[in-house]
Every structure is written in C-alpha cells, then in structure tokens.
Amino acid sequence: xxxxYLYAIYNGLVLGLAIFLVSSGLTLAFGIMKIFNFAHGAFFxxxxxTAYALTxxxxxxxxxxLGAALVAALLIGxxxxxxxxxxxxxxxxxxxxYTLMAAFGILLLSNGVSKIAFGQAVHTVYPPEALSAxxxxxxxxxxYGLFIIGxxxxxxxxxxxxxxxxxxxxxxxxxxxxxxxxxxAGLRVQRLKLFSVVLAFAxxxxxxxxxxxxxxxxxxxxxxxxxxxxxxxxxxxxxSIRGAFxxxxxxxxxxxxxxxxxxxxxGIATYSLLIILVLIxxxxxxxxxxx
Amino acid sequence: xxxxxxxxxYYGQAHILHQIxxxxxxxxxxxxxxxxxxxKSTLLKSIMNAxxxxxxxxxxxxxxxxxxxxxxxxxxxxxxxxxDRRIFTHITVAENIRLAQQGTxxxxxxxxxxxxxxxxxxxxxxxxxxxxxLSGGQQQMLAVARSVAARxxxxxxxxxxxxxxxxxxxxxxxxxxxxxxxxxxxLLLAEQNVWFARQCTSxxxxxxxxxxxxxxxxxxxxxxxxxxxxxxxx
Numbered sequence: 001x002x003x004x005y006l007y008a009i010y011n012g013l014v015l016g017l018a019i020f021l022v023s024s025g026l027t028l029a030f031g032i033m034k035i036f037n038f039a040h041g042a043f044f045x046x047x048x049x050t051a052y053a054l055t056x057x058x059x060x061x062x063x064x065x066l067g068a069a070l071v072a073a074l075l076i077g078x079x080x081x082x083x084x085x086x087x088x089x090x091x092x093x094x095x096x097x098y099t100l101m102a103a104f105g106i107l108l109l110s111n112g113v114s115k116i117a118f119g120q121a122v123h124t125v126y127p128p129e130a131l132s133a134x135x136x137x138x139x140x141x142x143x144y145g146l147f148i149i150g151x152x153x154x155x156x157x158x159x160x161x162x163x164x165x166x167x168x169x170x171x172x173x174x175x176x177x178x179x180x181x182x183x184x185a186g187l188r189v190q191r192l193k194l195f196s197v198v199l200a201f202a203x204x205x206x207x208x209x210x211x212x213x214x215x216x217x218x219x220x221x222x223x224x225x226x227x228x229x230x231x232x233x234x235x236x237x238x239x240s241i242r243g244a245f246x247x248x249x250x251x252x253x254x255x256x257x258x259x260x261x262x263x264x265x266x267g268i269a270t271y272s273l274l275i276i277l278v279l280i281x282x283x284x285x286x287x288x289x290x291x
Numbered sequence: 292x293x294x295x296x297x298x299x300x301y302y303g304q305a306h307i308l309h310q311i312x313x314x315x316x317x318x319x320x321x322x323x324x325x326x327x328x329x330x331k332s333t334l335l336k337s338i339m340n341a342x343x344x345x346x347x348x349x350x351x352x353x354x355x356x357x358x359x360x361x362x363x364x365x366x367x368x369x370x371x372x373x374x375d376r377r378i379f380t381h382i383t384v385a386e387n388i389r390l391a392q393q394g395t396x397x398x399x400x401x402x403x404x405x406x407x408x409x410x411x412x413x414x415x416x417x418x419x420x421x422x423x424x425l426s427g428g429q430q431q432m433l434a435v436a437r438s439v440a441a442r443x444x445x446x447x448x449x450x451x452x453x454x455x456x457x458x459x460x461x462x463x464x465x466x467x468x469x470x471x472x473x474x475x476x477x478l479l480l481a482e483q484n485v486w487f488a489r490q491c492t493s494x495x496x497x498x499x500x501x502x503x504x505x506x507x508x509x510x511x512x513x514x515x516x517x518x519x520x521x522x523x524x525x
Contacts, residue, residue, distance in 0.1 A: 170381070183360070
C-alpha cells in the first residue's frame with residue numbers, strides 16, 4: 001500500500017513538472033504582456049509535432065532528442081515574433097477582451113493549419129534509449145519521468161534567475177509592472193515585450209519537444225495540458241513563475257493521488273483544489289506581478 | 292530650447308488644454324501653478340507625449356517633435372518625473388537610478404550612481420533597499436534623483452511636494468536647484484506649493500481650466516496681487 005502512494009507521489013511530481021513546463025510560457029505571457037494566450041496549447045502541440053518530424057518515432061540519441069526540442073522552441077519562438085507584429089502589438093491599449101478574442105482566433109487558425117499540415121492520425125513517440133530505462137527503488141521509476149522533473153526544475157530556475165537576478169530580466173519585469181513608466185524612463189518597451197512574447201512562445205515549443213514521448217501525439221495533445229495550465233496560472237498568482245511552479249506540483253500531486261484514493265471520481269481533487277485555493281487565496285499563491 | 296505652440300490636449304473627448312504657447316531657454320527654470328484639475332500634469336505629459344492626445348507643436352531646439360515617442364524624447368534629453376512617483380518596487384534604489392541612465396542610451400557624460408546618491412543624502416544609506424520598501428518621501432527623492440541621474444537637458448517635474456513633510460520639502464527644493472545648476476538642466480515644475488515653486492524657479496506661469504492666464508517673473512506675479520486669490524485660492 002505504501003509503495004502505491006509513493007508511486008502516486010512520484011507520478012504526481014512528473015505530471016506536476018510537465019504541467020509547469022507547459023504553463024511557464026502561459027504564465028510569462030500573462031505576467032508580462034497581460035495576454036491570456038488561448039493558443040498556447042496549440043503551440044505546445046505544434047512543438048511536439050515539430051520534434052516528432054525531426055526525430056521520428058524514437059530519437060536516435062538524447063542529444064538528438066534535446067536538439068529537436070530546441071528546434072521546436074526556436075520555431076515556435078519565431079511564430080511568436082509573427083504573432084506579436086501581426087496581432088498583439090496592434091492591440092496594445094485596447095480593452096483586454098480584444099486580445100482575448102484575437103488569441104482565440106490564433107488558436108482556431110493554429111488548429112486548422114495543424115490539421116492540414118500534420119493530418120489527424122495519432123502517433124506514438126518513445127523516449128530515446130538513454131531515457132527509456134526504469135529504475136527499481138522500491139517502486140518502478142522511469143528515467144524519462146526523472147528527466148521531466150529535472151527539465152521542469154531547470155526551466156523554473158532559469159526563469160527565476162533570469163527574471164529576478166539578471167539585469168535584463170529586471171528590465172523585462174519593469175516593463176511588466178509599469179509599462180508607462182518604463183516608456184517614460186526611456187526603455188525600449190516594444191523590444192522588451194517582443195523578447196517576452198518570443199520567450200513565452202518558445203517555452204510552449206520546448207515543452208512540446210520535451211513532453212512528446214510517451215504521449216498519444218495527436219491534434220488534441222494541447223487540450224488536457226492547457227486546462228491544467230490555466231488552473232496553474234490562476235492559482236499561482238496571475239503572472240507569477242514561482243506561484244505557477246508550486247501550483248503545478250500541487251495539481252500534479254492532486255491528480256495522481258486522486259487516481260489512487262478516489263479512482264471512481266477522476267478529476268475531483270484537481271477541481272476541488274482549484275476552488276479551495278481560489279477561495280482562500282484569490283490573489284494567488286505568489287501574486288507579485290499581478291499587483 | 293523648448294517651444295510650445297498652440298497646444299491642445301485631450302483625454303478621449305475631454306478637451307483639457309487650450310491653445311497653450313510659451314518658450315523656455317536652455318537652463319531656464321519655470322513653474323506652472325494652478326488648482327487641481329487646471330491641466331498642469333496634462334501639460335507636462337503632453338510635452339513628453341506620455342498619454343494625452345495632442346494637437347499643436349512641441350519644438351525642441353527648433354525641431355518639431357511630432358509623434359516622437361516618450362522614450363525617444365528621453366534620448367533627446369527630456370525627463371518626466373510623474374506626480375505619483377512610480378518607482379520600480381522590485382529593484383533597488385541604485386537599480387532604479389541605473390535603469391533611468393540606461394534609458395538615455397548615452398555611453399558617457401552621465402554621473403556615477405554614487406555621485407547622484409551623494410547629491411541626495413536621504414538616499415545615502417538606502418542604495419541597496421528595494422524601491423517598494425521606501426517611505427513616500429524617500430520614493431519622491433528617488434524619483435527626482437532618477438531623473439537627475441539621466442542628466443536631462445529638460446526636467447519636467449510634476450508636484451514633487453505632494454504629501455511630503457515640510458522639512459523634506461525644504462530639502463528637496465535645495466536639491467533640485469543644486470542638481471539643475473550642476474548640470475545646466477532646464478526645469479518645468481508643475482506645483483501648487485507657491486513657496487516651493489518660488490525656491491526652485493525664476494519664472495512662473497498660471498494655468499486655469501486648461502488655459503494659460505499668466506506668464507512672467509515672480510516680481511510680476513507678486514505685483515499682480517489678485518492672481519493668487521483668483522486662480523490659486525481653494
């Protein structure tokens with residue numbers, strides 16, 4: 001029984017860090033540009049397809065697997081440049097509803113283009129050999145799962161250090177917190193926002209490339225993660241990377257333990273957690289950017 | 292250096308400033324007085340292109356600035372200290388100053404952060420403190436220091452004394468004069484505190500309901516005894 005719970009906790013951590021990989025870009029987009037990017041899940045899915053197109057069903061090595069994820073990140077980052085020039089910066093200064101509708105339009109467009117480009121078949125992708133083993137530590141632990149946990153932590157630390165310790169990150173946060181004053185102080189606000197858009201989109205692509213293995217790769221891939229990601233952004237504190245990280249782990253653990261404790265009521269722990277956290281901390285776990 | 296011609300400013304449909312016109316020379320210091328809602332802040336923001344929709348001309352060194360953005364105006368040597376301070380709370384005092392200097396994109400000729408802080412002793416022991424941990428007076432001093440650090444040719448200063456203790460107001464007047472003298476900075480100061488305005492500037496303009504109703508020296512202002520009663524009394 002104990003090992004069952006340990007296994008659930010391990011699975012919860014893997015799911016939580018996977019959710020964080022997807023939600024980090026969404027959090028960044030909201031925190032810095034105040035864009036609730038409905039299309040984020042679609043770009044995550046396109047990132048996964050891009051990696052699959054480069055590696056096939058199984059990447060020949062860990063290096064190729066990581067390289068494909070990086071290419072997916074760069075490609076989706078470039079899509080972010082187009083989205084910023086074509087849509088987001090044109091909507092600066094208009095009510096948020098317009099940006100929301102535009103993001104929804106991008107989602108529909110991305111889904112349509114993906115259907116034409118990738119077809120509707122479901123593909124199976126395996127992790128590279130270096131990540132395909134299982135370790136026996138009392139419970140079976142997949143190396144790929146550990147890799148996801150490690151990747152999530154690395155992305156979290158990179159964003160934390162990058163935004164809070166590096167000077168460039170502090171400038172990006174200055175634009176996020178007070179774009180008017182940043183402009184009046186002489187900062188190149190549009191350039192800093194463009195960087196943020198590219199980074200947010202690239203994170204979606206990177207998540208797609210890293211999480212593509214052990215998934216049913218289809219056009220619906222982004223849907224389940226996007227739902228979690230929205231929950232995480234809300235609970236974490238709109239725009240807070242730290243809050244998103246903690247919320248992701250909480251949701252991952254809740255979902256995984258739910259499957260053990262209440263297998264006949266799937267999802268109830270997740271939604272209960274969402275409701276409880278919104279009620280007791282409506283400002284979010286770490287509301288620094290939304291203040 | 293700066294010339295304003297037939298300037299009208301709007302927020303949406305609201306017509307705030309009406310046909311404002313004046314000129315100021317290099318290094319000159321002018322106060323803009325007026326009641327709340329007279330249009331003082333709107334005038335400064337219009338000159339900086341930082342909010343209102345503007346018609347008319349803002350000329351710097353004889354060149355019309357047109358749609359030049361606020362951030363580009365910073366690089367032309369203009370600096371606005373807004374009424375509500377707007378210190379960046381997530382970075383330190385020193386980093387707030389550094390950020391303002393970065394905005395100018397000047398490679399040389401800017402004062403060292405230590406020199407700026409030395410000019411504003413209230414900030415001396417606070418250089419590593421986060422902007423959000425400062426008192427109102429300290430934040431206001433930092434807002435001015437941040438502007439001075441960019442070494443602008445023209446500082447637009449919006450009601451820096453609002454909500455400050457009298458002793459800080461006196462200190463701030465001295466620091467502003469000192470900084471402007473040190474760098475030859477011209478000053479356009481929007482104020483309601485006549486004493487403070489008099490300490491900092493040599494000329495005064497009066498705004499009422501968005502129109503310029505007086506412009507002259509402080510001696511002229513004092514000679515027109517009814518001005519304070521008519522346009523500044525609450």
